[in-house]
Amino acid sequence: MTENSERQAWMGTLAKAPAAELARLWERLGFAPEHEFLRAPEVGAVMVRGRPGATGAPFNLGEMTVTRCSLRLGCGAVGHGYVQGRDKAHATTAALVDALMQTDEAARVREGVVTPLTEALAEAKAKRRAKAAATKVEFFTMQRGED
Numbered sequence: 215m216t217e218n219s220e221r222q223a224w225m226g227t228l229a230k231a232p233a234a235e236l237a238r239l240w241e242r243l244g245f246a247p248e249h250e251f252l253r254a255p256e257v258g259a260v261m262v263r264g265r266p267g268a269t270g271a272p273f274n275l276g277e278m279t280v281t282r283c284s285l286r287l288g289c290g291a292v293g294h295g296y297v298q299g300r301d302k303a304h305a306t307t308a309a310l311v312d313a314l315m316q317t318d319e320a321a322r323v324r325e326g327v328v329t330p331l332t333e334a335l336a337e338a339k340a341k342r343r344a345k346a347a348a349t350k351v352e353f354f355t356m357q358r359g360e361d
Contacts, residue, residue: 221315224328228311229297231331233304240307243326245319247310248288255283255295255302281305291316 228236257279264275283295283305293313295305314323 221312223332224315224324225294225296225308225312227328227332227335228295228308230335233297233301235334236304236307236311236327236331239327239330240311243323245310245314245323247314249285249310249313251283251285252292253282253284255281255305257281257300257302283309285309285313287313287317289317 258281259277260280262275262278263272265272279299281295281297281300281302281304283302284292285306286292287310291313293309293311293316295308295310295312297304297308311323311327314320315328
């Protein structure tokens with residue numbers, strides 16, 4: 215996995231994680247790094263695009279509210295947080311985790327925050343899949359013997 219794809223993975227995890235769970239894990243980790251905002255948390259909207267059947271021509275589905283934040287730690291590492299909704303604390307915590315994942319504290323942050331969130335998201339996805347699979351209906355056609 216390249217450095218960029220690793221970062222994309224943990225930023226995706228932070229964006230999808232429930233805000234309360236991220237806050238709980240962050241608090242338990244006990245970090246309070248010195249930082250300055252490059253872009254204070256701000257709420258905005260982005261256009262969401264879709265594709266019919268996941269392969270068709272793209273179309274504008276609608277707008278989605280997002281909150282973003284960028285900050286720099288005292289050591290110089292820069293972190294970004296983008297989350298769905300209007301939760302400025304969630305975006306700030308995501309940016310702090312992103313920045314720390316680029317420092318020598320990365321292993322501790324991965325173990326204390328990123329890995330538990332990744333596992334929880336995978337478990338929730340598996341539960342949704344199992345629930346959906348339970349409702350699957352098999353359709354078949356019977357051929358009539360009459361000509």
